[in-house]
Amino acid sequence: MSVIQVSDLTFAYEGSYDNIFEHASFQLDTDWRLGFTGRNGRGKTTFMNLLLGKYEYSGTISASVDFEYFPFPVEDKEANTLDIVEGAVPDLQLWELMRELSLLEVSDDVLYRPFASLSNGEQTKVLLAALFLKENSFLLIDEPTNHLDMNARRLVSEYLSRKRGFILVSHDRAFLDRCVDHILSINKTTIEVQKGNFSDWWDNKERRDSYELAENERLRKDIRRLEDSARQKSGWSHEVEKTKNGTRNSGSKLDKGYVGHKAAKMMKRSKSIEQRQQSAIEEKSGLLKDLESSESLKLSPLLYHKSRLVELDNVSIAYGERLICEDISFSVDQGERIALSGKNGSGKSSVLKLICGESLAHTGTLRMGSQLRISYVSQDTSDLKGDLSGYARDCGINESLFKSILRKLDFARVQFEKDMASYSGGQKKKVLIARSLCEKAHLYIWDEPLNFIDVLSRMQIEELLLEYQPTLLFVEHDSEFRRNVATRVIEI
Template identity: 55%
Template structure:
């Protein structure tokens, strides 16, 4: 395998004053199973695009291996999927594609269906099969898990664990742990490469942060001590200098004033030496905590409800035309529960959430919600988010300072929210919706795949929030670690 060398990479989007990368340097082996992580807005997708040669940049990127990028852009989704395969990789070999499809448990019959009729998971797996059926390419894979349910994620993670030669962007901790052997992290101050999976990187990161925190505290104490000592010696030397008369040599202690003057000079010299030590300690301190990721606590105040049972669904059947997605389903939501709905794609999880919120869903059965129940909903899709943050605050009638505070803790500074929200990254847009939900006065939170596009550190913050404040919430999420840590009850659903 070969190396990709990146040296002094600098890139800024047109119209932006802040560079995405500035003099970044690193190298990677194209034989690694490399996971790319970093908080939203740090430039993960931008880096993949730069490696593809999509944008002009300063610095050098040297690679002897051509690259392929996932997801492909499908220009004719209404055509049969086999035509989409030709569009993705014109020189594909059918037998290689069939082998990869079999490993991903894709039936060959989907190649004859319109690409647009494939589920999101089927489209993702087919694109990965095409990607790995070509040889001699370095593969750039950008967030493949967003359309995969939990079994699909586990399948694709096992599939990737048997491959080599790719750079993968994902925020799913369990998914990364299952398939990567190196981590490339875009930090606050630099870009670093670490051997191991995500858990290895996280353990090393926390150990390094703790070491730097202790060293920082020690230096602060040392700086304060040196500052006090230098001040005392400077003041003493100043007083002694004021009393000095004459210029007798210092080796005549009987001449008290001259002796005191010489002593004052030595004390002043020591004070200057101490000041230099203080400045050196300050310089050393500057090198610490540059990459410390803030995991400040988020806050949630949920309204109390007057009864223990907030909502109940009985014998629910949901059908869209002739297609029944859910039948004989029941769910009771009690105060304090954190309920995770799980099941394969297409079993009606999102429809149940919409029905619970009172949205228009064709159904049979009984839906009961407590009188006056207030629900805060966050959907999968961020496409409807537009306009300014100020307009969203007015529309939702939420507290402005609290909204901006939550987003700042999630690493979305207020300055980035002064433009149209459509210009934010997908992860930042999802954070805006979650922050608004956390500010709403509600008895029940209903979240549909809230972590899509959200970076790992922010996922941990949200997880810690739910564990600390214990709100009543019903959610759908395919992040295995998040569900295992957060859910008090898992409700499994099956296709009708």
């Protein structure tokens, strides 16, 4: 066991006036299974790059372990998988690698196949197994669940729960709960470390937020009461002071010393109230700094004139001579929220693309409602570039509404001026979702919409779908999201 000590860390990207980290100090144990959470753009990947020594910073980061990043780059993906692993782990013992792969339920024959021929899940498992064979290393695991099906997520989480010494960036709540014992969270103004899994951290956060909201309201009322009292007593003291030169009602001369003393006493009490008021203001200013804003999103789904929107009858899809899926039969009725489930490569995305009108070679029957309007969110964000205003114009959506939705999804206004190509993976996915929410459609088709998107935004999207109940056909491997949102699951 050793400690990773972060002291007075301050960092900003070159040319930026905003610090990503400012005087941050905390320490981590190298035996922890550490979940790393925070909204998109807060600096999770940046912090891991700082640990890897990629940027200059002020402050200190000290550690007695080597940092290894997942996924490490594979330059020649046509090379045999074993050669790639041996290049990353020079002192590799083959039996140790096979032991790790067996824990991940990966067959040994993948080692003798080109890396490019492996599925996304197999590639993820092989790279993880290789990194955990490195001695005296602390792993920085950056979003391993993206594009993994639910079974692969379960296997990887079980594997990680047997390991120690890593930081795991993931926005999958169930995945984090299964394999971490501490949480490192980047909040709006602070960085904190807590013992427990994600659910423990979230429960603590909700309790703290509730307490601070109640305390903020109490202090707000106190401040208002003290302000009224201070004004009243200050007014009284001035009125009493003015009577020093007057006379009593009986006609006898006033005791100016007594009246002055009384006015001074009232003024002293007024000053005391002002001090209490200032103290309450200062106490109030220390609250709610890390309260995350999660304004409600809105959606305007269109009502279709028939109950049935889409029907597939024994549909099979092929790419060239390769059969992707066969004999798929299901229907989509108005108001349903249907999740397509299945292993990676089972054809889920192909089914969605076929319904969206993409020309794919297929057999069987696809029936679509006439004049059906569809809003589609793709897995792929690689074509996003240029500014948001131009994107909104090209998509024919309301720019103000589009940017308002992005603001609610925690986009800073400064992001509006940047090229979308520079956005993080989560920010790009939010652009696609915000565009879809601006589109009035009978059917929303979303293909893995939550990849890279932070937990709080996922919850906002869940609440939106449950409130407005659009007709939705989607693929999503986040088990919590699917359990909360789907009215029906169809296995492909």
